Structures are given as structure tokens and as C-alpha cells.
Amino acid sequence: MISRFRKRHAHAVPAAGREDRFLPFGYKLMFSYLILTLVHVLIFGYVANWIFVDSVRQQTTDNVQAALRQMKDNVEYRLRDTVRLSDILYYDDGTATRLRQYREGWYSYESTTTYLLPKVESVLKATDRRISLVVYLRNETLPEIYNRYDDGDPLATADKSYDIYHMWRIRGNSWYRELPAERYGETLTWKQIERDEEFGNISLLRRLIDTGTVRDDREFGFVRLTVKLADLFETVSPDFGRGTRVRIEDADGRVLHETGHGDALQTTEENEDKQMLTITEPFQHVNWRLVATIPKEWVEKDARKVKLLTVVIGSASFLVFLLAGALLSRYFSRRVSRIVMVLDSFRHGDFRKRIRFKGKDEFSAISQSINSMVQHIDDLIQQVYVTSLKKKEAELESLQAQINPHFLYNTLSSISRLAKFGQVDQLHRMVSNLALFYRLSLNEGRTIIPVANELEQAKAYLDIQKVKYADRLDVLFEIEPELLRCEMVKLLLQPFLENVLKHAWCGDRIHIRITGRRTGDDVEFRIIDDGIGMRPELVSRLSQPYDTSGEAGYGIRNVQQRIALHYGKPYGVRIFSRPGMGTSVTIRIPYVSRTVPFAAPDNSESA
Template identity: 70%
Template structure:
């Protein structure tokens, strides 16, 4: 009880050291909030509106510019498609290309029809372009140039080559080409070495138009290659310093990028510093993306921010001075009251306070002085009464040890004497004497943990004489715990409950463990008995001392631990029907105050 009172005193002292905001500061900050906050809010909303306006204006301008770029790009793409249409829809050249006849006919078709047609396609534009035609008809000769490791567009400017289709039959990009829809199926892709040379190709099949409406068959493949820089020539980031523009394909890869130090890269960690504007391109397959630094957009808004901060700082300093003067004027009497109350909080009720004048503060001071005199005397009386009450409750609780234990033990001793089992009789009488010697413990409430364990073992030894092999017991206690002390009789009541209620069949095993957990000690009493239902467990752990429900075991031990150590400690029960029950007892680590007598000296005494 004394130790608990000391702990409560330390808690109160710790609480007394807690800092708080003085009343004068509250007055000052309230005044400042009424004046400074509106200014800050006005500046914040003005800045937000300006930034949003600039951002929308910039976004609209960029969107318009991107649409112009999009129109120019799509015009060049359509111009390339137009060149492929000159071959795709030409039935005469198609008839020559799919006619299988070698010799003079093949030579004539190549020189008189095929090559002139391809040359006319190249002459229909002034852009650099490379036409590659792949034919299934291998009776027509291949016509191509040797470019080595050079870019065909750089090497020849405008040129065409004719190959047999087997050259690309196994290429992944050709095998993945989508099914033919006449007049619609085509792809813009970077194939072969296009990405290396900065090119892109328009890919398209050559189909037999005579089979329209029926199953179509392709007789060739067209590849028109152009420079990315020519196709996207109009993509110019002229929106301001640090801006960039890029074109991403359907897979998110960047085909072309220009401007800015991060051109062509979707920087994930830098996206918050940029305003990103997108425009769909080539249907919805490509994206035209412009990135403009927000710092460049918001450079005018920065001036407003700085002005707002300057005004807010001046107001803050001004209000700080005014608030300090006002708070000191109004809070001086409150501070004196708080000082006296703080002394009361520390247990010093001798301080008094007096104010001049006839106002509310003078009435408060008289009431506080009168209250202090009465509280000082009342605390002394209540504290002493509370200590005596708790000690009486503790003694009453400890007096509730089940008397049937003594009766049952004496009955067992009588049976042993009747049947002449002297050795067992002697051992049981010794265990009973040891049990009650440790229970009485010279009237002390606090005992060494070693004595508590010895008493529990004596109790179980007495029960083993009754149950013999039907009772299994195992103690697993860390030797370190023997240095500490505990409230007595916290293990035996639960061992008794196991033997009363936990039998499942004709055997039961009990395991008692003890270990240190941080600054606490934790005992566990584990059995493999019948267990408890959820309703029974809830009723027991409620710690209500209803007659016939919780009995001695739970209520007595829990209350004694609470009375001595406080609410953080006590018992907890875990049980499953058909599995067993575990009782967890938690107490603080308290070193033994003085060495105890040895068992030999105790018995001698």
C-alpha cells in the first residue's frame, strides 16, 4: 500500500511538470487569430486564383499550339499514306506483281511497269523517303542497293528496293501485323534499324483487289520509311524557357522529343514541377505531350506570395507586441491564481492569495483560501481512512482460503493411517505443515517468490498423494525471479481450481511457468483440461464477485494484486472448450527488501 501511494505521488509530480500555455498567451493568440488569419486567407486565395488563371491561360495556349502541330503531323502522315495508295489501289501494277511467269515477261514487267511505277511514287513528293516492296512472286527479280551500315535515307535520299517476301516472313513485326481490312489496315512502326537511324516506317499489305468480298490474299508488303525529324518537323517547343514536347506511341515509348533538359523522358520524380498538356495523335494511338515548368508559369504569382509573406510578417510582429502588452495586463491576476493552484497541486496548501478591490478576483481569492484550509485537513483524513480500508479488505480477501482443502487433506491422512502407509503419511503431513507455515508467513502479506513457489509445490505434492499418476505437474520458472517478492497466495487458488473443474477423463496435466517480461513478472498456469465456454470465461473475467460464479480463485487473487500494485496488473484467462485453460498472472518486478530465513532456520524457529 505504501509503495502504491509512492507511485501515485510520483505520477502527480510528473503531471505537475507538464507544460501548458499560459492564459495571457491564449489571449494574445486569440487576438492575433482574429486579425492575422483573415489577411493570410485573403493572400492565399488571391494567390490561388492568380496561379489557376495563369495555368488555364497557358494550358489553353499550349493546347492550341499542340493542335496546330497535330494538324501538320497528320498532314505529313496522310501524304505518306497517299504515296502508298498509289501502289495499293493500282490494279494494273498489282496484276503485274502477282503474275507468275519467268523469262521475258518477268523482265518486261520489272523494267517497263514496276520500276517506273515506283519511281513515279517517289517523284510525287519532295521529302526524303525510302520505298521497300516485298513480293511473294519470286519470278520477278529483286532490285535493291547495298547500304551497308548507313541509313538509306541519308545515303540515297529517295530510293526504292524490291525484295522477295521470304526475307521478312519470320520477322516478329511482320508476323504480328494485324489482319487485313481492305483500305484501312496499316501501321506506323519502328522496325529493323529504324530506331537506330531515327526513322519510322508505314507498313501496309498489298492485296488482290479482285478478291474483295471474298477471302482476300496478299501478294506483297509495302514499307515506306521517312525521317522522324521530317515527319515531326513542326514539333517546336516555343512555349517558354525549359519547355519540352515529345510524342509517345501506344506502348508509352517516346518516338520523338525536343526541347528542355529532360526532353523525351517522362520523369516520374519531376512531374510535380511541370504542367503537362496532352493531345491525341494518329487516332488515339499516339500522344503529343508538352511539359512546361510550373516555375516559369507561376513567376508572377511568386511576387504575390512574397508580398503576402511580407505583409503577414509585419502584421505578426505588430500583433505580437500588442498582444503581449494586452495579455500581460489581463493575465497578471490569473497568473497569480495559477501559481497558488500549482502549489496546491504539489501538496502545499499553505499558500494564500489576496487581491485588492471588490471584484470577481477578490471573491475567487477568498474562496480559494477557504477551500485550501478544508482540503488540507480532508485529504489527511481520507488518505488514512483509505489506507486502513484497503488493508482491511486485503486481510478479508486473504482469509477466504477454502477450508475444504484442510478437511480433504485430513481425510486423506486418515485413509493413509488406516491402511498403514507410513511413508506417504509422513510426507503428506510434512507437506501440509509446510503449506500452512508458508500460508501464515508470520502474518506478512508480501513474501519472496521462492516461498510462493514452495507453497504451490507443497500443495501439489499433497494432491499427488491423492491422485497419484492421474496428476502431472511441471514447473518452468526462471531462476532470476527468485530475487523478487510478490503478494502471497497467487498461484495456489488457480491450482485448486484446476483440480476442481478441469478434469477431462481421469487425467490432467498442469504446467507452471514464470518469466520476466520487461519490468514485469509473468506467471502462467496451463492445463490440458476440459476448458470453458465463452460465456463462462466472460463471466469469470468480469471479476464480479457474485455468489457461486467466480468463487475465490479469480476474484480473490485479482483484487489482492489490484489493491497492492494498481490497475496495470492482475490476471487474464484464456480458455478453449476441449483444449484447456491458461491463467496469466502479471505483477511488477520488486526486489526483496531483506534476506529471508532459510527453510532450515524457519523450521527450527
């Protein structure tokens, strides 16, 4: 790594002989090019290799999946064909009714020879596959009929055979007790029981149900159809190449059938050690799955060519970018070094130096902009800052001054009506309350007042209205004592109280509830009335702080603008109303504590 030293200006150096060490811009630019080039090559190679291998893997997976699906369909066809044989006995209501008659003698003999045996033989004749049928009957008046297999495989003795036993022979067997509850037409189980696994067989187990009775003992018999696994899975064979395996697993993960090409069959763990690609196809009507394992080396054998091509292209690209980076970094580093030198003098307070570049390019434009910026930066900051402060203060004072004349106009109109009708006492109380209201409103010219003063102003306003409306107006204040220790912009509550009395009357009376509480770092006031409410479109217009339509409420917009100017956009007014139910206005401002103590007024009062 190469580095150099650059001396600071004499007036900016805090100690004699001190030097700052840094890596030159040209080397930084060069290293950046190298890193970007290397990243580009690595990403390109990785993406190209990943896309190709993934494409091959996906194509192989799709081909194997299609082959597995065909094998699965063939197996499922044979499974359904075996189920179809059991349906001959399962859905025969006539035979079921006959076999449920517990009569000995001639009736039992006739039921066996005329109904049962012909039905069993029809099952055997309905297929050309090797099959063993065993029927267990609850009716013990019927005789047992069975063959002797000399302790061997029934399917090895005869291609087709049947036996008839009584139910007591299997009631103690676990496989019989573990059968799921009967659902007519659906409950059946494929399972290797007794010596099926030894002989390479599997059995279809199914109850015989009498649909003609509603008694609990509807099961009058049981059917066991045994077939060879080799016959059932005859079409399952791995045709995908050397080293591939195909197996069928049951719900417990036991392998029912497995076959493969190449080396001897291996366990799943061994396949994983050799990094085999596993593809699974589940059966639809039985809880089995068909699993194929294929060596990844066989799938990804063409990826080596892509890797070699990627290395060649990446190396060539890296060399080209390396040469271009060296030339560009040398060209730009010289100009950037001059800019850094001048900016460094600006950082230490020397604004006399200027940057000069020949020609018309980006560096020339940058140098001119920096020169102009340094020349005017102090005056510009001062001008913008002072002007902005004065403008904001003027807007706030203007909005604050607008609310009092608006309220005074409405109050003087009420005083005029009282004087016209000669109501001297009420006129006296209203004028006294008006004087109190304006004494609190003036507040020595301050815009920010204690919350207690704001509540007292609201109560003075409501006392003025109480003279006019008497018992028709009912007001309740619910203010948390903690709020009396903070301050706020004045005259936020009164415009909404005025709006309620002007527009919300529903009948001869109206109730107003004013609440105040602290929510985290904010203060939330609510003015709730049970008046006529407002239409949704009117609520939407009232929520727009700069709406100029006549219906949108001057006082509400005034409050919105004053809150936005003083506290910022996150704070303001939210209105919720439904016609016929009333209106709820929420005013949210930040919680600002007072430093001067004051006497707290009563925070729960009815006006």
C-alpha cells in the same frame, strides 16, 4: 525593453538589498498580442496567396493536360493506324504458309507474284499517308525486289514505296539483335534506325511469325514500316501562349519532336533556370511521353493583385489588433500583478495574506478560490493521503484473508470423504500436508513471501490432492533458478491449481505443468493443463476482474484483485483456452529481489 523591480517580503529575502528583475505582465500580454497578430496576418496572406496561385496553376494544368491528352490521342491514332498496316502481313497465315515453302522455279515465281506482291500492295493502298514498307524474308528462293533511292530518303523519292530483301542483310545489325523476345500479337518496336534520324523518319519494326508450326524457327520474315515524324506528330502544336514548348520524348529521354512559340527552343535545364511549369502526359501503347513547358510568370501573373490586397488587409488588421492589445493588456496587467504578489508570498511560506477584488468576474472567483485553497491545503493533503493508504491496506488484507477459508472448505470436504470410507493412511498424509500448507500460508502474518515459499505451498497443495487422485494426477515444475531470489504476493498459484482439479478433468488422468521465468523486469508464471478447456465466452468472463456471475470463478477474481491492488493495473492474469485442447493461465508480476537470503527448494519436480 522596459523592466521594473519588485521588493520581496523582508522575511523571505535571503540577503539584504537583493531584488528580482522581470518583465511586467502587461508588456508580456502586449507582446503576445503583437506576435499573434503578426502570425495571423502572415498566415492569412500566405494561405490566401497559396490558394489563389494554386487554383490558377491547377486550372492551367487541367487545361494544358486536356490539350495534351487530345494531342496524344491523335498521335496514338496514327500509331495504331500504322500498326494496323503491319497487321495485314502479320496475321496473314496463308501467305506465311506459302512463303515458308523452299521451292525454286515456278513455285517461287508464283508465290511472289500471286501472294507476296499483292499483299504488299494492299498494305500501301490501305493508307493515304507517306509510307515506306520493307519486307525481309528468310526464304531465299524468293527473289529480292527493291528500288534505288540514290542514297536519299525513300519517303522523299515517292510517297509510297516498298522493297523486299533477304534476312541475311539485317542479321548483323544491332537494332535487330536487340529486339525483345516475341510475344504473339504484342511485340513491336518504334525506333529510329539507320538514317531515320537524319531524314526525320521513324520505323515500326515487327517480326513475321508463322503460327502454323511449333518449331524454333517460327520467324519467317521481318517488317519495317517507315513514316515521317512530321506526319505522325502533325497535330502536336503549342497553343498555350508565348514562350510555351511541347516536345515528345522516347524511353531514353531523346527528343523525337519539339515545337514552340516565341523565342528559340531551349533545353530542359534552361527551362528550369527560367522556372518553367512542366506538365507530362504519357502514351499508353508506346513508351513515349508528351511534355509541355509553360512559363510560371504567365501562370502566376494575377497573383500580384492578391499579394497587394493581402498586404492592405493585413496591415489594417495589425493596427486594429495593436490598439485592442494595448487596452486589454493595461486592464488585466494590474490585477495579475496583485495576484502574483500574493502568490509570491505563499511560495515563501507566508499564508496570511489574502487577495480581494471588487465586482463579480473571473478575477474575483480566482481570488476566493486561492484564499480558500491556502487555508485548507495542509489539512486536505494530510487527510487524503492517510485515508487512501489505510483504504488500500484494508482492501489488500481483506482479499488476502478470503482465499484461505475458500481453500480450507474444499480440503475439509476431501478429508471428510476419506474419513467416511476409512482411508486412514491417506487421511493422515492429507492432514499432514494441510498443516504444512497452513504453516507456509501464515508466514508470520506477512503478505509478501519468497517465490520459493509460494512454490512450496503449491507443492503442499498438490501433495494433498495427490492423496485423493493418486496416479491420475501428473505435475511438472519448471522454474528458472533466478526466480528463487525474488518475492511475490502469496497464494497466487494455488487457486488456479484448484480450478484445474475441479473443472478441467478429461478422462481418468490430467497433466499439469507449472513454469516460471523472468521476462525483462517482470516475472511470468504459467499453469498449463491438458484438460477439457473452456468456451470463449467463459474465458472472456474469467478475464473480467469484477465479474459477479457464478460461473466466473471466485478464486480467479480474488487473484486478479490482489495483484491489481498490490502491483497496479499493468499486471494480472491472462487466460488462453480451447475446448478439447486444455488451458494455459499466465500470471505476470514485477520482478522484486529479496534482501534476505534463503535456501532454494528444488525447482524441477514431478508431483
